[in-house]
Amino acid sequence: MRVTNNMMLSKTTGNINSNKESVSYLNNQMSSQKKIDRPSEDPVIAIRALRLRSSLSEINQYYDNNIPDAESWLNTTETAIKNMKNILTDIRTQCVNGANDSLTADDRNTILKQLQALREQVYSEGNADYAGRTVFTGYRTNSNLTFMTDEDETTYTIDQTIDYRSIQENRYYTGQVTVPTSAAGIGTGATTNPTEAVFDRIRLPYSDITGGIKGKDNAGNEKLYSTNGDTFKMSYTANGATTPTDFAVTLYDTMDDWAQGAGGTHTVDANKAVFIKETGELILGKNLSSKMKDDYATIDMTYQKTGFDKGELRPEYYFNCTYRKNPTATDTVEYKKYDDNGKEIAQDINYIVAAGQTLTVNMNGSDVFDASIGRDVDELVNAVQAAIDANNKVSTIEDMMKEEQYAGFKDELQSWLDAAKKEADYADDNMQKLYNTYIGNFDGYLKQVNLAYTTIGSKGTRLDLTKNRVENQQTTIEELKSSNEDKELSDVIIDYTAAYNAYDASLQAASYLNKTSLLNYL
Structure with a gap:
């Protein structure tokens, strides 16, 4: 078979282009550090990449948005419940103080002022909100408790x-x-x-x-x-x-x-x-x-x-x-x-915190803020106020009995004093019994709040475990995605160097192609 110069030139040009394509392909890999540039280059890698990216996007939604949102909601709820627990504990302490049978006027006034201040806070924690949404009102998150x-x-x-x-x-x-x-x-x-x-x-x-x-x-x-x-x-x-x-x-x-x-x-x-x-x-x-x-x-x-x-x-x-x-x-x-x-x-607000896993983040106000708490505090306030008023009446009449202008009314004032003392005795006795009884009431309210606190705590623990698992999944998927799509730079450089050397050698070989022809032998 006779090999002509045109045949040699055509073959050499094809090889040069092929080597140049390899250099270009590896140059793109080196700059992008990706195995493929188009799905047609490797359909298997492309399909696997789509699946891994979809999974990673879903996991990122859980980890970056849903879980932090649920955490913030639970933290807001937990803080409100903790504050309510402190309020109820303070009220119970005043019940213990009020159950004492040897209270002075200053003691009664102190109890009254403490209870009046606490009364204003009893249900205020029920209006706690996260990002403008109240956390104790079920689906009606735009309304207050x-x-x-x-x-x-x-x-x-x-x-x-x-x-x-x-x-x-x-x-x-x-x-x-x-x-x-x-x-x-x-x-x-x-x-x-x-x-x-x-x-x-x-x-x-x-x-x-x-x-x-x-x-x-x-x-x-x-x-x-x-x-x-x-x-x-x-x-x-x-x-x-x-x-x-x-x-x-x-x-x-x-x-x-x-x-x-x-x-x-x-x-x-x-x-x-x-x-x-x-x-x-x-x-x-x-x-x-x-x-x-x-x-x-x-x-x-x-x-x-x-x-x-x-x-x-x-x-x-x-x-x-x-x-x-x-x-x-x-x-x-x-x-x-x-x-x-x-x-x-049920008016549960659920967050999807992982694939196939939801978490109810809200708690109803009725589970924490008993409707009887306010009425109990009002009655405690009324009882101590009645005791203060009744004892003040006794003091007032006793002072009147010492005044000269009432010197001729000692027997009559004694009658008023006896009646006032009877009222004061009733008021003190009622206060002592009421406060002693309501210690049990507030123990019950505290038990209810502690149960709610435990429930929120267990939800937080579950969320922490889920967060750790999702974080591990996120790391694993990212590693698989990188392994599937990314190319090690050192490997690309080695391949690129070999391809470039081949391309350079093909150019050198082509430069000698036409130096000798058939005419040199004629």
Whole structure:
């Protein structure tokens, strides 16, 4: 076969181009440090790269966004619960102090000031928010757990189920002394006789139930009763029973109305009850209370309240209720806390923190901030204030007895002093017993808060474990991705040097190609 110069030139040119392509390809690898530039160069590497990049993007979303967001939410919740625990601990400490039977006037004033300051903080932690979203209000993260301002017209009709465990003993007083301010006012002696009455009661989470409470007339028709002196029927359901048991109720606006309606003292028929709108209490007769306890009773109560103070809990986070802008508004909003079977409707806010793993980061306010805490603190404040006032009356009358202008009224003032001391003894005794009882109440609230604190802590621990696992996955996927896509620079340099040498040699070989031809031999 005859080999011509053109054939040699064509072959040499092809080899030079091939070597140049290799140099160019390796030069691109050296600058990008990637194995391939286009999927067509190696489809296997390309497909594996897409899968690894997709997995890494998903893991980065968990690690860089979802997990930090969940951590911040849990940290905000944990801080609020911890603060609530400190508040309850401080209130319990004041209960211990108040249960002391040898308090001085300064002691009472100190307890009063401490409790008044703590009362303002009781539910404030329930409005804790993360990035503008409140953490204790379920799905309604744009709303607060409490009323932020006084709302005089806001009206709620509240449905609440209460069982026999809510029945508690309470003391009621009449005949408080009004200290005379002049000789004419002293008269022939004290005109009042302080008395004490002890009854069992069911206390609602709210006072000032201005709209009234639902009851039945003799025909069994239900309606809201709100007029002072109204009489109606309510009912409770015994454990396991299908037919409710009716009992008679008399409604009063205030404690004074109750005393006046009962002949000047607080009395309740043994088989009946009274409801006080002012205090939101259903006060039970002795026999009725015993029967309800024996029957493990449950009462479905419906009542209407208009007007809420700043700091009070919003009913929709605790009960099934209906909201109205004012008592006569026709537009309503219904809120459901429980379903028809009495089961709480979950409002879980879940974060996907890893593939196939979700974490509920929120906690309902009702799981931390018991609706009775505020009422308990109010009663503690009222009890110590009553003790302060009663003892001040004693001091005032004793000072009057030392004044010359009242020298002729010693016997009359002694009568006033005896009445004031009786009131002070009742007030001190009530304060001591109430504070001693409420130590147990706040132990229960602290137990509830500690449980919530433990729950949040366990969620944080789970999230930390998940974060470590996702971090390890992230590192592993990044290593696999790098191994699949990246080229070691040292390897590229070696290959590039070899390719460049081959390219250089091909150029040198081509330079000698046409120096000798057939004509040199002719």
